[in-house]
Amino acid sequence: ELKVEQNPLFLSMQEGKNYTIYCNYSTTSDRLYWYRQDPGKSLESLFVLLSNGAVKQEGRLMASLDTKARLSTLHITAAVHDLSATYFCAVDLEETSGSRLTFGEGTQLTVNP
């Protein structure tokens, strides 16, 4: 059974600081997604990582995927308050039709002024 573990689960950081969220998974996969969820809201797709070594950046967030280590990272650069949210990684075990996402527990990020 695929296990997806994120750490840390809770992260409180100051504006302007850098930090990395880690996502480890237990079964071979080369598809990994990062989502953002604000309180009471839906999941917003941030990054789609589809191969070993994939790196994507959007604003202050950068995601990478190492399929050999079964590890993805979400790096936050110079955090701002607007980044406060819960971040989920999700590993995809491709089915014949569609996909099967297994989510990590989520990392609740709070950025303090």
Add this chain to the structure above:
Amino acid sequence: DTAVSQTPKYLVTQMGNDKSIKCEQNLGHDTMYWYKQDSKKFLKIMFSYNNKELIINETVPNRFSPKSPDKAHLNLHINSLELGDSAVYFCASSGREGYEQYFGPGTRLTVT
């Protein structure tokens, strides 16, 4: 313009009742999903349908029955609701390229 929509947004009901949640996507995707997010925010897949055919059926009580009248719609019917069914239920859809899933706004179900 809403890509994946769900109704209702909130649902409060008593134990033992039967209720349905509806989902529609206008993205032209072939595959649709239902997820449950519990009080600890943990997300778990329940079902997926591809072109009206059931593909994934996780270990979910058989009180939960999905129905897909066409590939743009996937409804979730729940019989004999229990307190433990209280959660947020998300519908999602994906196309053939990249399999990225797009999520609906969620339905917050509260069973009293």
